Amino acid sequence: MTASREFILPVRIAFGDCDPAGIVYFPxxxxxxxxxxxxxxxxxxxxxxxxxxxxxxxxxxxIDAKATFHAPARYGEQVEVRTSIAEWRNRTFVMAxxxxxxxxxxxxxxxxxxxxxxxxxDDTVKLRAxxxxxxxxxxxx
Numbered sequence: 175m176t177a178s179r180e181f182i183l184p185v186r187i188a189f190g191d192c193d194p195a196g197i198v199y200f201p202x203x204x205x206x207x208x209x210x211x212x213x214x215x216x217x218x219x220x221x222x223x224x225x226x227x228x229x230x231x232x233x234x235x236x237i238d239a240k241a242t243f244h245a246p247a248r249y250g251e252q253v254e255v256r257t258s259i260a261e262w263r264n265r266t267f268v269m270a271x272x273x274x275x276x277x278x279x280x281x282x283x284x285x286x287x288x289x290x291x292x293x294x295x296d297d298t299v300k301l302r303a304x305x306x307x308x309x310x311x312x313x314x315x
Contacts, residue, residue: 179314181214183255185273187247197246203281204239207271210257211285218313225310232290232301237266241283251275259314260284265303 185206193199211234212222225233247253253275260270266288273281289310290301 180256180258181210181217183210183213183257185209185253185255187249187251187253189249192249197248200241200243203241203243203273203283204285206255206273207239207241207257207269207283207285208236210255210271211269211287214257220310220313229307230291231304231307232292234287235290235301236285236287238286239283240285241271241281243281244279245275247273247275247280253280262306262311264305265289267306 183206187198191198191202215221215225215234222233225231253273256272256274258270259267261268266286269285269287271281271283271285272279288303289306291304293300293302
């Protein structure tokens with residue numbers, strides 16, 4: 175199932191976001207993808223800390239992340255991180271992200287995520303994916 179709701183997170187590019195050439199250092203795009211996703215869930219009343227505290231679920235670990243860079247972004251520019259859920263699956267979902275500056279597409283990508291539960295056992299954190307709850311999907315339909 176595909177959802178179409180899009181969340182927009184404005185970002186002012188800071189000096190520390192840039193490499194010595196003065197353009198955004200590529201890992202920051204993934205950081206903004208993550209921030210957009212967390213802000214999107216929080217905007218519908220599902221901040222990660224609340225969901226985990228109330229349900230015990232480990233929410234939204236990443237399994238796979240991809241990005242394509244189309245244009246440079248530089249210090250001081252304002253960009254928008256446009257985030258949506260591209261596809262719901264049984265135990266995973268695909269987040270779609272587009273970072274734009276005005277009409278210019280700077281970067282786009284996807285992140286495959288899941289909802290997990292901790293497995294009992296030793297002190298290491300072991301997770302297994304569980305079905306994405308309907309209450310988590312509903313705000314985005």
